[in-house]
Amino acid sequence: MEEWQWEEDDSVEKIVKHSFSGQPGIKRSIELQVGGSSTALGMFNALLGVAIWSIIVLHTNAFAREKQLLHPDSSWHETTADEMKAYFALCVLMSQVRKSSIQSNWSMRSITSTPFFATVMSRHRFWELSRYLHFCDNSLPQSEDRLWKIQPVLDIILKSIGAVYNPGESVAVEKSLMKFRGRMSYVQ
Numbered sequence: 001m002e003e004w005q006w007e008e009d010d011s012v013e014k015i016v017k018h019s020f021s022g023q024p025g026i027k028r029s030i031e032l033q034v035g036g037s038s039t040a041l042g043m044f045n046a047l048l049g050v051a052i053w054s055i056i057v058l059h060t061n062a063f064a065r066e067k068q069l070l071h072p073d074s075s076w077h078e079t080t081a082d083e084m085k086a087y088f089a090l091c092v093l094m095s096q097v098r099k100s101s102i103q104s105n106w107s108m109r110s111i112t113s114t115p116f117f118a119t120v121m122s123r124h125r126f127w128e129l130s131r132y133l134h135f136c137d138n139s140l141p142q143s144e145d146r147l148w149k150i151q152p153v154l155d156i157i158l159k160s161i162g163a164v165y166n167p168g169e170s171v172a173v174e175k176s177l178m179k180f181r182g183r184m185s186y187v188q
Contacts, residue, residue: 024168047164052156053081056135059152060084063134076128086120087129093117102126 026043034042061078068076079087090105097114099105106123107113117123135153142148 020169022166022169024166026165027163030164043164047160048157049160050081052153052160053084055152055156056084056133057081059134059136060129060132063138064132066138067132073128075124076132079129083121084129087126087133090117090120090126 030043030046034046057079064076064078067073093116094102094105097105099107099112099114103123104112105114105117106126117126121129135150136148145151147154
């Protein structure tokens with residue numbers, strides 16, 4: 001049996017580890033802004049701020065008006081930032097309360113009911129907001145960017161993350177979260 005000998009390859013550059021001097025976590029200025037009781041809701045509001053809700057409300061209402069010209073719907077009324085926050089809160093809650101369909105969250109059957117959903121928003125209104133939800137102005141020319149539909153909101157989120165949070169020394173991307181679109185069937 002042949003024995004292998006390891007050799008050091010001088011052509012490969014040595015990896016230099018730089019010392020980490022940052023303070024990972026929520027930035028101090030944000031902690032002061034949120035106050036001593038930095039709750040999850042307080043941090044969420046600090047991260048997203050007012051601008052993101054204004055953009056979502058503006059474009060959702062504009063898209064609804066545009067669609068109303070083609071197919072009038074007398075039940076539609078313009079949305080507000082508070083209503084959009086409630087809408088997204090229900091979307092997050094749906095990921096925790098698993099049902100067979102979205103409309104099941106508003107079910108009145110005693111064995112499967114989740115009355116909280118109906119206290120926040122009617123099922124019809126939830127469907128209306130889902131139908132008209134928009135993050136950009138469709139009248140602007142479409143770019144080659146595949147994210148153009150969500151780009152205004154994405155820009156705000158990325159800017160806010162940098163303003164609110166300092167990452168730690170080691171940041172890793174979990175590869176199981178990345179969808180693989182290649183030909184190897186055994187990968188994901």
